[in-house]
Amino acid sequence: MKTQIFYFSSTGNSLCVARDIGNAIGGEVELIAIPGALKAPRPVTASAIGIVFPVYMWGLPALVRRFVEQLQIPASTYVFAVATCGGNAAGTLAQLRTLLEKKGILLALGEVIRMPGNYTPMYGAESERSQKKRFAKEKIAIRRIAPLIADRKAGKVDCGTWLGRRLLSGFVYNGGMKQVPASDVKFRSTEPCNGCGLCVKVCPVGNIVLVEGHPRWQHHCEQCMACLQWCPQVAIEFGGRTQGRRRYHHPECSASDFVW
Numbered sequence: 447m448k449t450q451i452f453y454f455s456s457t458g459n460s461l462c463v464a465r466d467i468g469n470a471i472g473g474e475v476e477l478i479a480i481p482g483a484l485k486a487p488r489p490v491t492a493s494a495i496g497i498v499f500p501v502y503m504w505g506l507p508a509l510v511r512r513f514v515e516q517l518q519i520p521a522s523t524y525v526f527a528v529a530t531c532g533g534n535a536a537g538t539l540a541q542l543r544t545l546l547e548k549k550g551i552l553l554a555l556g557e558v559i560r561m562p563g564n565y566t567p568m569y570g571a572e573s574e575r576s577q578k579k580r581f582a583k584e585k586i587a588i589r590r591i592a593p594l595i596a597d598r599k600a601g602k603v604d605c606g607t608w609l610g611r612r613l614l615s616g617f618v619y620n621g622g623m624k625q626v627p628a629s630d631v632k633f634r635s636t637e638p639c640n641g642c643g644l645c646v647k648v649c650p651v652g653n654i655v656l657v658e659g660h661p662r663w664q665h666h667c668e669q670c671m672a673c674l675q676w677c678p679q680v681a682i683e684f685g686g687r688t689q690g691r692r693r694y695h696h697p698e699c700s701a702s703d704f705v706w
């Protein structure tokens with residue numbers, strides 16, 4: 447039995463979850479990056495698919511939403527999802543369940559896994575000790591859900607509270623997501639930039655070009671923070687609060703995992 451796991455990740459949390467699920471469920475597993483699948487749609491050839499992604503602004507990243515909207519699978523396909531977040535996913539999986547239902551597809555299982563947060567405009571990377579605690583809990587969660595996924599069984603879909611769904615994933619999300627594409631006007635490169643071009647490569651939507659050896663953002667941003675997190679020179683800042691904040695990426699991932 448084949449399983450295809452479609453994932454989006456900018457700093458590795460969701461990629462590691464996707465890998466861990468793949469290793470735990472056994473059988474034939476294919477991991478497919480959503481940014482690539484959007485550029486060149488991949489046929490779904492498995493009886494089960496997973497969608498693994500980070501929570502953005504208490505909801506689905508725009509890129510994941512686009513992916514699900516164009517997804518074509520038989521209604522009989524077993525679909526599971528994992529949303530990784532820094533603290534509160536609110537109604538993110540309810541958004542996904544509704545999107546899938548519109549296509550006549552059932553979300554059989556939906557898990558939220560808390561991982562280190564990567565939204566540097568609000569906070570720096572947490573301590574290694576605290577990160578390790580979260581990684582240990584992630585492994586426990588995977589051990590719990592992997593047998594269900596392997597046996598194609600239904601489980602709980604974590605849809606958060608009524609207030610979280612209405613207020614955070616509804617009102618706040620709908621307003622905030624409209625601002626995201628042009629929010630990249632707040633990015634700038636600083637003096638240590640040496641024109642290496644890595645920020646261009648890790649951007650999942652081709653939103654950066656190099657002009658005279660420095661990045662220029664093109665205003666169709668996803669705000670994933672990959673450019674800021676992976677810059678080897680720590681030469682990208684966003685607004686006025688990221689300077690001096692520790693950058694984050696999952697210790698089991700490297701920048702080459704994010705060259706789409």
Ligand SMILES: Cc1cc2nc3c(=O)[nH]c(=O)nc-3n(C[C@H](O)[C@H](O)[C@H](O)COP(=O)(O)O)c2cc1C
Pocket residue numbers: 454455456457458459460461499500501502503504505530531532533534535561562563564565668669670671
């Ligand atoms: C633009 C943006 C918005 C985010 N919004 C939330 C949020 O609403 N709630 C939350 O708990 N974490 C939020 N986070 C944190 C990420 O969901 C979390 O760190 C996730 O595990 C990152 O996954 P990745 O490493 O696979 O990209 C946000 C991160 C970014 C970049």
Ligand code: SF4
Pocket residue numbers: 635638639640641642643644645646659660661676677678679680681682
């Ligand atoms: S990754 Fe950093 S150093 Fe390299 S071009 Fe981009 S901003 Fe400059």
Ligand code: SF4
Pocket residue numbers: 630648649650651652653654663666667668669670671672673674
């Ligand atoms: S420009 Fe930076 S934050 Fe925006 S989508 Fe690309 S990598 Fe992500």
